[in-house]
Amino acid sequence: MRLCRSLNDYPEAVIDAAKSMPTAYPPPHEKVWCIMGNELFGDGVGKTVSPELYAADVKKLRNIIDKLYRGNVSRPSLVAPDSFYDKGRKEIPRFLDASGKSVDVITRHIYNLGPGLTETKDLISKVLNRSYAQNEIVHYKYLQNVLKEHSKTSAWVGEAGGAYNSGHHEVTDAFIFAFWYLDQLGTAARYNNQAFCRQSFVGGFYGLVDADFNPNPDYYGALLWRQLMGSGVLLVDIHGGVNEIRAYAHCQRSNNGGLSLLILNYSNSTKYLLDLNLLGYSSPGNFTTGEKCQEDECLTSSKASSSEVRLEYHMSAANGTVTSRIVLLNGQPLLVTPSGEIPTLSPVKVNSTSPISLAPLTYAYVVIPNANAPACTTR
Known part of the structure; x- marks a missing residue:
């Protein structure tokens, strides 16, 4: 991701922005995003401004960008406001109305x-407490509904570090x-968020890599997401009264008709035994059923035979210690090689x-390459 030169956190600075903007734009094949401001309204940190003032300066920045990129079909996208806002807050509708199509x-x-x-124990408790995630879903839905009236504007999570x-x-x-x-x-x-920006890639205790650029566990989770989960999103329905399983289904990346799932056991x-029930493959559709199983049952595969296979990650x-910074993939530790290479994720x-066996406090990516899902098939 490439950003325009910083204009300062305060949108009033846009008035003189043309003096600091580059005089030439990058080659057309490069995508440029111009992000303006940081936490300037809603539940902002420090100084806040009205949505109308923010929108006025965003429109000025839009005019500057359009002049610089006149005649170039690949103009930068303008991103704002990078702030906090909850359901029922009126700042975003006011900002969108005032900024027009900028x-x-x-x-x-x-x-x-x-x-x-x-x-530590209290923060871990919050991570595993589904009420925090459910409350956040309310905000996702709210923004999705607001943007239905602004069809040319998409949603991003511009910064997310959890704590x-x-x-x-x-x-x-x-x-x-x-x-x-x-x-x-x-x-x-x-x-329908088009991007998710983790805070941070490096820096603080929420980086995907540490100060020495050694991957933290979430780096590998994000890498598998990038490799396996495509842009087509399907709805997962979990049956059997199971509240401790979360599951997400996407079309498999770079494989026509394939399916990829992310399943987390909270x-x-x-330990859970999960049977996949692919009902019509439609989007949305039902995908999984979950039932509790005894230890010996979880290790027993289905007696049915099939030449088809699925791939499981x-x-x-490490050592079952959830505070560990070492993550195991199919029981093997993921460690950077002596030459500094990321290990192969096999x-x-x-x-x-056979059912999917998911141990306590583990997660898995499951890929069904030959699902032939119509919703994921390009005709």
Whole structure:
């Protein structure tokens, strides 16, 4: 992602922005996003301004960009306001009405777990408490409904670290945080957000990599998402009264007709046996049924035979310690090679008729390459 030169956090600076903007634009094949401001209205931090003032300066910036890129079909997208806002707040509708067609992307921030200074056990409890995720879904839905009246404007999560004040060591940089981060990725896609910007790639305790550029566990979760989950999003319906399983289904990336699923087990004690029930493959449709299983049952595969296989990537914490910064893929630790290379992320092949066994506090990506899902098939 490439950003325009910083204009300062305060939108009034746009008045003199033309003096600091580049005199030439990058080659047409490069995509440019111009992001203006940071947490300047709604529940902002520090100084806030009215939506109407913000919109007026956004329109000035739009005019500057259009002049610089006149004649170029690949003009930069203008992104704003990068702030907090909740259901029922009127700032975003007012901002959109006042800015007209100047804004291409509406962004918001997510730090719904509170300060990173929270005690470790309390912050982990928040990560696993589904009420925090459910409350955030309300805000996703609200923004989705607002943007229905502004069809040319898309939604992004512009900054999301879960816990502000730089996160929390052994939580936001540990295996356990996948149950916040990956769940938010799935939810954002479900409600038509086109991008999700993790706070941060490097820096603080919520970076995807540490200060020495060693990957934290969420780096590998994000990498698998990027490799496996395509842009087509399908609805998952979980039956059997299971509240501890979260699941997301997408068309498989780069494989026509394939399906990819992300499944997370929030229970700290129960292993689940999951049967896939692909009902029509429509979007939306029902995808999974879940039932509790006994330890010996979870290890028993279906007796049905099939030549079809699915690919499974089971992710767990080293030694079962959820505060660990070492993540296991199918039981093997993911470690950077001596030459500094990211390890290969290899799945296990499983008979497609067998149930998915998901251990407590683990998650898995499951790929069905030969699903031939009509919703994921290009004709």
